[in-house]
Amino acid sequence: MxxxxxxxxxxxxxxxxxxxxxxxxxxxxxxxxxxxxxxxxxxxxxxxxxxxxxxxxxxxxxxxxxxxxxxxxxxxxxxxxxxxxxxxxxxxxxxxxxxxxxxxxxxxxxxxxxxxxxxxxxxxxxxxxxxxxxxxxxxxxxxxxxxxxxxxxxxxxxxxxxxxxxxxxxxxxxxxxxxxxxxxxxxxxxxxxxxxxxxxxxxxxxxxxxxxxxxxxxxxxxxxxxxxxxxxxxxxxxxxxxxxxxxxxxxxxxxxxxxxxxxASELEPQIACPHEVDNVHPVQAVEGTPVDQVYLGSCTNGRLSDLRTAAQILKGRKISKHIRCLVVPASQYVWMQANKEGILDILAEAGCVVNMPSCGACGGFTSGVIGAGEVVMSSSNRNFRGRMGSAQGEVYLGSPAAVAATAIEGKIADPRKYMELEVH
Amino acid sequence: MSSIIRGRVWKYGDNINTDIISPGQYMSLPAEKQAEHAMEAIDPSFSEKVRPGDIIVAGKNFGSGSSRETAQMVLKHLKVGAVAASSFARIFFRNSINVGLPVVEIADTSLIHEGDEIEINLIEGTVWNHTRKEEYRGTKLPEHLVDMVKLGGLEPYLAKKLGISKSQEEVK
CATH class of the missing domain: 3.30.499.10 (Aconitase, domain 3)
Structure with a gap:
């Protein structure tokens, strides 16, 4: 057999x-x-x-x-x-x-x-x-x-x-x-x-x-x-x-x-909602939910292709002034390569803060944990209660594109409208 | 480790994950400090009210998420006697056996209520409810783990395997 x-x-x-x-x-x-x-x-x-x-x-x-x-x-x-x-x-x-x-x-x-x-x-x-x-x-x-x-x-x-x-x-x-x-x-x-x-x-x-x-x-x-x-x-x-x-x-x-x-042709952008990773809905169901922080990084989605996608969406745009957007490249190699390609400049010019490669705030350890009542849209892998800091915080999970689109609007956003309006 | 554990029940629901049992933000603190925050996201007074020998009874998927053994560490530090759940996340179950935290899987934990006095037979996978005079049959411990559980975990098991007698005394 x-x-x-x-x-x-x-x-x-x-x-x-x-x-x-x-x-x-x-x-x-x-x-x-x-x-x-x-x-x-x-x-x-x-x-x-x-x-x-x-x-x-x-x-x-x-x-x-x-x-x-x-x-x-x-x-x-x-x-x-x-x-x-x-x-x-x-x-x-x-x-x-x-x-x-x-x-x-x-x-x-x-x-x-x-x-x-x-x-x-x-x-x-x-x-x-x-x-x-x-x-x-x-x-x-x-x-x-x-x-x-x-x-x-x-x-x-x-x-x-x-x-x-x-x-x-x-x-x-x-x-x-x-x-x-x-x-x-x-x-x-x-x-x-x-x-x-x-x-x-x-x-x-x-x-x-x-x-x-x-x-x-x-x-x-x-x-x-x-x-x-x-x-x-x-x-x-x-x-x-x-x-x-x-x-x-x-x-x-x-x-x-x-x-x-x-x-795959029938798939729409998906968002995992608090506080379980299987609490997943199409982005339309939660579009417009206000966030306080956007997190682009982690071993799940902090790689070069992820940063490129985010840069493609954020190029020439600004993130919402009501939020902060933390970018955490998944490795020193990713950081350096993204830098060479001008991606870090694009992200910084859009208003993102680029941190060093680390597990960081994904597990509530360092550099960007959240307080009570705060909402995060993250490209990481887990949204359990208390995962990224306060047990009274909320974590939504999505693709780097959904994260970038959310950074622009300050609210959970459908990335497709920004992909279609790609700036050449 | 005795394979019979008797204690008073604290009852929780499904999906009690490792971030609830052992929140990441406290993981670099000493065990006694971490233990103060055990379960606090869903039960802020847990570490104050739990008494040595008490048993946690929960629903499905207990211990999901991280591989952090700090989850077992804080429960052991609080002298939790055992955890009974309808099902366990794989790594949590394995870690519990390894560190000698008694765990038993019984399909339906809804018959057990907070405050009940229960007695667990780890090897047979059975639970006797002294309060309600009921027996629940759970999953029998896999044969290859019986020795490890009887010895009190992986470290004494390894000590025996490697022929090191000293460590067995130090473990408990």
Whole structure:
């Protein structure tokens, strides 16, 4: 019988010829990723009690991104602890002030098709957009991975989500994933993997594909995968990866738990409303809702293609004087490239403030958290109560284009009218 | 860790996510400070009224969202005895087993009310309601996790596997 992408990766990692959904397997992760907030400072005490020896330091990647730049002394202490820990254990891969971990490991070539990646963050699933099996684990579980190089996983069933057709102007992969989460539900894919497939997915750039896999966990999924193809090879080559890249896809006779079919041509811009990511409505339903802050960034939608889209809409325009618009590029690379292309100038001239790459206000950590009664329109991935600061605040989620359009009007806006009026 | 837990119930609804249990803005603070803010978005007095051994009973999808173990950390710091829910988010369930926070999945938690005295059998996945004299059958703990739960979590389990005896005493 054929295997899904998840089954293939977990079969290889567990040293078996074949595994099937439901099997419990002992696997050897190719990458163990930690970030500052849920990494060494929480892992270290237990790690030391159990001997404190890394099984294989070459597989460990640490990224300081949540506490950067530190807003409090406590955050500075965590950051210092993380940096010192990386030095003490002579880690070959430690990054700080470079952006959210999920984007950093993608850009630095740690993510490859077929790899098994475990990280102490729920959005680790983003790496699945390149054809890896990637999922979030807790800090205690990471202790075991660091010491022994292995852990157990249950092979998940897979929900196949097929998007055919062609996205219309003003509609993006963010809208596809919000629509998918709405239909599957906040917990509808718990213990399962989601595999995105179809012609509309294949035509997306790597930047746009990663949005889909990033948000798979918002439907409860263990990971989100996309078949790897020439776009993955192109992307990795552009990042200087020269090794052979083995592409990965599910077998034609693989068994899926269910398959959902969508036509991208019929999709409209979608907005996730407070306080659940599956509370999704077409933009018309909430158009005109006043906002206080607009947030363009995060590991979900702070990449170059996102900043380009926002710049296309904001070029020659001004944001509403009643709001502030924070732009947070998803990595130092994105920041520099956007700068070279003149995108940061366009955004700044429109009245946006460009921050440094960081997890920032997305999780309520630094640089732009909200107060009681404030409303945010954000391109990030989660709108839970209290997520971006005050529990009395509200977070709406949409595409970078919807975010940019909202910045102009100071109210939630349909991006399509600005795409059609594109200034050449 | 005992596999039988008895305590008084605090009752919550569906989708109690990790940002509610452990808000991001307090995550860099010491455990005791973080614990003061546990559940505050939906129940501001939780950390003051919860007593050691109390049990949280909730609806579907408890612990959704982040992989943050600070969620388990604050509940353990407040000495919450166990969490029973209709269903758990995957990472939360796994983290709870790993850190020795007792969790049990019972399909219908609507029969349990705030203030009830309940007794959970973790291994069998059953709950006895002392207040209402009712038994609820839940999901039996997967076999490969029984040892880990009996030992009190992943760290003592690893200590045993790696032949380190000292850490077992330090863990609890």
């Amino acid at each position: 054929g295997m899904t992408m998840s089954e293939k990766i977990l079969a290889r990692s567990s040293g078996q010829g074949e595994v099937k959904a439901g099997d419990i397997v002992w696997v050897k992760p190719d990458i163990a990723m930690m970030h500052d907030l849920l990494g060494p400072w929480l892992v270290d005490p237990g790690f030391r009690r159990l001997g404190g020896r890394l099984y294989d330091r070459d597989k460990v990647v640490v990224v300081s991104d949540h506490c950067t730049p530190p807003a409090t002394v406590q955050q500075a202490d965590i950051l210092k602890f993380t940096r010192d820990w990386a030095r003490e254990h002579e880690l070959p891969y430690y990054y700080e002030f470079e952006g959210p971990c999920h984007q950093v490991i993608v850009e630095h070539g740690h993510v490859r098709p077929g790899r098994l990646i475990l990280g102490t963050d729920s959005h680790t699933c983003m790496a699945g957009g390149m054809g890896a099996f990637a999922t979030g684990i807790g800090s205690t579980e990471m202790i075991g991975v660091l010491l022994t190089g292995e852990t157990w996983l249950k092979v998940p069933e897979t929900i196949k989500v097929v998007w055919d057709g062609e996205l219309r102007p003003g509609v993006f992969s963010k809208d596809m994933v919000l629509k998918t989460i709405k239909d599957i539900g906040h917990a509808g894919a718990t213990y399962q993997a989601i595999e995105f497939s179809g012609s509309a997915i294949r035509s997306l750039s790597m930047d746009d594909r990663l949005v889909l896999s990033n948000m798979a966990v918002e439907a409860g999924a263990k990971t989100g995968l996309i078949e790897s193809d020439e776009e993955v090879v192109r992307f990795l080559r552009s990042k200087g990866v020269t090794d052979e890249i083995e592409l990965l896809s599910s077998d034609e006779d693989a068994v899926f738990a269910k398959t959902l079919y969508y036509n």
